[in-house]
Amino acid sequence: MSSSKSQIALSVRGLSKSYTIRHTRSVRQTTLAGAITDGIRHPLRRQTRETFSALKDVSFEVAKGEVVGIIGRNGAGKSTLLKILSRITAPTAGEVDLYGRVGSLLEVGTGFHQELTGRENVYLNGAILGMTRAEIRSQFDAIVDFAGVEHFLDTPVKHYSSGMYVRLAFAVAAHLRSEILLVDEVLAVGDAEFQRKCLTKLKATATDGRTVLFVSHHMHSVSLLCDIALLLERGRLVISGEVERVIRHYSQGFERHTSTASEAQERGGSGEFRFANFSPAKRCFDPNEVKQFRFDILQYRPRGGRFYLSAHLMNEMGLEIARFDSRLPGTWGEAAIENCELSFSVPWLKPGKYRVDAYICTGAGIIDAFEGASYFDVSEVLPYPCSTSHEGMASGVVLADFVWSLNDRRAIYSTDSAVPLSSQSHGGSRFVVHT
Amino acid sequence: MSVGELWEFRDLLIVLAGRDVKLRYKQTVLGIAWVILQPLLAAGIFSIVFGAVANLPSEGASYFVFSYAGLLAWNAFSSTLTKASGSILGNSHLISKVYFPRILLPLSTVFSTLIDFAVAAALMAIMIVIRQSGLHAGLILLPLWLFLLLVMALGVGLLAGALAVSYRDVQYILPVLIPFLMYASPVAYAIRVVPERLRTLYWLNPLTALLEAFRWSLLGHGDLELKYIAYSAVVSVGMLVGGVVLFEAMERRFADVI
Numbered sequence: 106m107s108s109s110k111s112q113i114a115l116s117v118r119g120l121s122k123s124y125t126i127r128h129t130r131s132v133r134q135t136t137l138a139g140a141i142t143d144g145i146r147h148p149l150r151r152q153t154r155e156t157f158s159a160l161k162d163v164s165f166e167v168a169k170g171e172v173v174g175i176i177g178r179n180g181a182g183k184s185t186l187l188k189i190l191s192r193i194t195a196p197t198a199g200e201v202d203l204y205g206r207v208g209s210l211l212e213v214g215t216g217f218h219q220e221l222t223g224r225e226n227v228y229l230n231g232a233i234l235g236m237t238r239a240e241i242r243s244q245f246d247a248i249v250d251f252a253g254v255e256h257f258l259d260t261p262v263k264h265y266s267s268g269m270y271v272r273l274a275f276a277v278a279a280h281l282r283s284e285i286l287l288v289d290e291v292l293a294v295g296d297a298e299f300q301r302k303c304l305t306k307l308k309a310t311a312t313d314g315r316t317v318l319f320v321s322h323h324m325h326s327v328s329l330l331c332d333i334a335l336l337l338e339r340g341r342l343v344i345s346g347e348v349e350r351v352i353r354h355y356s357q358g359f360e361r362h363t364s365t366a367s368e369a370q371e372r373g374g375s376g377e378f379r380f381a382n383f384s385p386a387k388r389c390f391d392p393n394e395v396k397q398f399r400f401d402i403l404q405y406r407p408r409g410g411r412f413y414l415s416a417h418l419m420n421e422m423g424l425e426i427a428r429f430d431s432r433l434p435g436t437w438g439e440a441a442i443e444n445c446e447l448s449f450s451v452p453w454l455k456p457g458k459y460r461v462d463a464y465i466c467t468g469a470g471i472i473d474a475f476e477g478a479s480y481f482d483v484s485e486v487l488p489y490p491c492s493t494s495h496e497g498m499a500s501g502v503v504l505a506d507f508v509w510s511l512n513d514r515r516a517i518y519s520t521d522s523a524v525p526l527s528s529q530s531h532g533g534s535r536f537v538v539h540t
Numbered sequence: 541m542s543v544g545e546l547w548e549f550r551d552l553l554i555v556l557a558g559r560d561v562k563l564r565y566k567q568t569v570l571g572i573a574w575v576i577l578q579p580l581l582a583a584g585i586f587s588i589v590f591g592a593v594a595n596l597p598s599e600g601a602s603y604f605v606f607s608y609a610g611l612l613a614w615n616a617f618s619s620t621l622t623k624a625s626g627s628i629l630g631n632s633h634l635i636s637k638v639y640f641p642r643i644l645l646p647l648s649t650v651f652s653t654l655i656d657f658a659v660a661a662a663l664m665a666i667m668i669v670i671r672q673s674g675l676h677a678g679l680i681l682l683p684l685w686l687f688l689l690l691v692m693a694l695g696v697g698l699l700a701g702a703l704a705v706s707y708r709d710v711q712y713i714l715p716v717l718i719p720f721l722m723y724a725s726p727v728a729y730a731i732r733v734v735p736e737r738l739r740t741l742y743w744l745n746p747l748t749a750l751l752e753a754f755r756w757s758l759l760g761h762g763d764l765e766l767k768y769i770a771y772s773a774v775v776s777v778g779m780l781v782g783g784v785v786l787f788e789a790m791e792r793r794f795a796d797v798i
Contacts, residue, residue: 124796136707136708136709137703137707137709137710137713138709140707188795191638191639192639193635193636193637193638193639193795194795194796195792195793207639209638209639211637211638212637215633215634215637215638216633216634216638218559218563220563220566221559221562221563221566225559225562228555229555229556229559232551232552232554232555232556233552233555233634233638233640234638235552235640236551237551238551238554238555261566
């Protein structure tokens with residue numbers, strides 16, 4: 106990943122960050138009086154401290170102009186790494202060298218104020234992100250144009266729709282002229298069209314010769330945007346290199362991980378209940394076949410009340426295709442539940458590899474977050490009578506169960522209708538999709 | 541943090557200060573009038589309670605003008621202290637999401653205090669003209685007293701603001717402490733009315749010499765005690781230096797704790 110010294114944009118050596126979690130009978134004192142009285146009452150008591158390492162001895166170099174994706178599961182240390190690189194928080198150990206101005210985008214619209222107008226917020230947000238007023242002034246029109254909010258520039262942003270708000274905020278960030286850009290998952294907002302626009306803009310940023318570090322859960326965006334990726338696992342840098350290879354390693358990591366009971370307790374969530382053996386009925390399904398999964402729910406600690414289940418279906422690129430939330434059909438679980446089953450028949454899935462993430466939740470929070478709960482393949486056996494053309498299948502995320510019914514022209518052009526033929530949709534044919 | 545880095549971020553300082561000023565008057569009907577109304581009402585109360593009821597002397601001026609002059613200085617001090625100490629917690633969303641020298645947040649509050657001061661001072665100027673007492677040569681020194689008051693307020697404000705990140709009770713202590721400090725300082729009355737035996741204790745309050753000097757510059761009456769002014773100046777600068785050093789030491793942990 107590195108070449109000669111002069112071309113290095115960023116170098117990290119032995120970076121570690123740990124947080125101290127204190128356990129005392131009395132909780133950490135957050136009031137001054139509490140800290141003083143506690144100190145007086147228990148002068149000799151040592152608090153039991155547990156050190157949580159968010160990052161462990163991470164070293165890497167990034168050359169100028171590289172676009173690097175940082176991937177890993179929740180809690181792997183991705184955001185901590187970005188926060189250290191952008192100087193928001195100080196590392197516990199290690200060194201960071203940055204060659205060039207750093208701009209960080211840890212959220213969209215940092216510092217936006219509801220009461221201020223769009224124009225005022227552009228200047229405020231720009232300055233907070235590290236632009237000078239002269240820079241913002243020279244880019245102002247481009248920013249407004251990108252966001253498409255010309256008519257609302259002098260309206261307080263509290264009256265903006267959430268879409269406009271996000272567009273304006275991203276537009277400012279997208280015009281940041283720093284040599285090194287750190288981006289954290291900000292694309293997870295906005296509508297699909299705007300997300301595409303943002304990706305294009307980021308891609309342009311990259312081809313500009315600037316260095317970009319991009320944290321994302323979204324393998325699809327990472328593979329589109331980045332040449333190189335780093336994979337973090339529990340605070341350690343596991344593998345780095347060419348993006349497709351790292352993403353493959355990451356996906357396999359999930360499969361390797363498919364949990365043993367001992368690992369179940371290390372997963373996210375409060376942990377009163379955990380999934381066990383979340384497995385598909387078959388290793389390989391046909392696209393149009395009913396897909397069934399069986400799983401057990403084990404109880405580790407007593408807990409009353411109801412919970413719901415949710416499964417997220419992802420394709421190979423990490424795109425979430427469907428979410429099976431048991432609240433929608435009104436299915437709720439309780440402590441006595443043991444054997445469970447999930448099945449679905451639509452949408453039809455395209456041939457390829459799939460992953461299911463499964464969750465047990467209550468209204469108050471997550472009980473078990475089982476990422477990579479299950480893996481399965483979908484075979485090449487196509488559900489269509491004439492699957493001769495691959496063109497017809499190349500794009501799209503899922504397969505549709507559809508019918509074209511073509512009606513005779515006379516059947517539609519009835520005599521007592523004055524509607525001319527040309528305004529009939531699709532010149533007389535109708536598009537019917539049965540799902 | 542270095543002076544060079546602060547200079548690099550000067551535009552952010554200006555924009556943050558501008559934000560404070562703009563926000564202060566959004567959605568208020570009377571807007572900037574509040575800046576005058578507040579000391580006017582307070583001076584009115586003081587002239588009734590201390591002037592008419594307690595019948596305290598007012599250095600030759602009317603009690604109203606006398607206490608307004610005191611409040612002018614006091615408000616510059618207390619509003620800098622209040623805003624600077626709340627500026628870190630009030631901007632926690634910025635601290636956890638973006639880097640900039642954190643000290644810009646308390647520093648930027650000084651601008652809106654200065655604007656408030658300028659508006660209230662304009663009214664003071666009108667009162668002086670109406671009194672026809674003429675301008676006093678000591679007026680030249682007024683900016684120095686103001687500067688020292690702000691330096692002291694900022695020093696305490698930096699420390700309080702940094703402490704408030706870990707210990708939220710700072711937010712509750714200050715609103716109690718600030719009015720207490722006002723009555724313990726010669727704002728609504730002159731040092732001359734303080735009993736002799738308490739006076740040394742009074743001068744130990746670094747605000748006392750500066751408030752007296754401030755009023756001396758405006759009205760031409762009162763005591764200009766040079767040794768106590770020197771003492772206050774040293775304490776003010778010491779507080780700022782101490783405040784900056786402690787702030788810098790605690791700054792590294794802001795994002796982890798806030």
